[in-house]
Amino acid sequence: MIRGNDPILLTPGPLTTSLATKQAMLRDWGSWDAAFNRITASLCRDLVDIVGGGDEFACVPLQGSGTFAVEAAIGNVVPRAGKVLVPNNGAYCARILKICKVLGRAAVELPVPEDQPATGALIAAALDADPSITHVAQVHCETGAGVLNDLAGIAQACAARGTGLIIDAMSSFGALPIDVTRTPFDALVAASGKCLEGAPGMGFVILRKRVLDACAGNAHSLAMDLHDQYVYMQKTTQWRFTPPTHVVAALRAAVDQFKDEGGQPARLARYTDNCRALIDGMRALGFRTYLPDAVQAPIIVTFHAPADPAYQFKPFYEAARDRGYILYPGKLTQLETFRVGCIGAVDANEMRNVVGAVAQVLADLGWSARPAGADSRRAA
16 A cells, blocks of 8 residues: 555544545646536446445535535434434444434434444334334444444334434445445435545435435525535536535545445455454554454454553554554543554555554553453454
8 A cells, every 4th residue: 555654544534545546636626617527427426336326316415524414414314303213322323413403303312332233123122112203313333432333234124114214324335335225225424535535525425316305495504405406416517516626536536446446345355454453463462452343343443541550642642643653532431442443545564564553652651551460352
């Protein structure tokens, strides 16, 4: 993988991009330029193809981060009289609950432990207990801890009851398998700067066209009106408002590389190798993973902080950064943790280099990761 002089971003996004993706941002585009608008149209077709959507689905791009697109999906797909079930096992599930509150959409929280996945059985029971629920908003990979939720089972539970499903696939789209024939959904939300390995700044929502048609008049915001954005793009080929031109061009280059690599199966295989190399190496140093292997997604790994009483995240972060690697703080409320991403334009060899850098950091700071008398390995 190409590194150059930039630090490696071991985060769930933004993340390290390839040289070809960076180079795609060196050209300026006019927002009315027919060539630029063809890029947007081709991207939307390819993004729908990744989930096997076909002509029954449309992709609506939006300016902004992934959270902008999540908010747009909730505010458009869920009518004002709707009611949303939100399984909550992490920070990004909690963010959806906050979005519902701000938008005035009734929401029901289904608490799930942070180290356990939401399952189809849990969602089925919750839906059966409250028939007034119209939609489920489900985070696929909850990167607060790194847990992989049972999306296929949840989708089937929703489909069997006629409940709409909105998937936050921000940290899974392009890497983990999602196919509308096996995982039916009303809307799926993702973004440019995650597993597609583009630059951050563009979100998108993939919707069934009949669901998109029903969104007319639901939007809480002019800028986030998915139906209006889609209709305008179909009529003019243009974005309604100033598009993130460089981000779109970078995503076009990134998706071309995604296809050349072998698409979702190849991307998953590389990230899985990355995750395995990282976990094996860090466990050898004495670190403990927060999640058992059975529910660990190959996207980002949460590690318990070193047991050394001198440990503080800031000097640990700074020492790793000085060696060329950007780590991420933990998102758990009850435990001291940190996170290391496995995604981006990096491979397993780079992850082994990460482990080597962490070993050097521990030695330089005089810390030990291994708890006294404890087994550092956690079984699957």
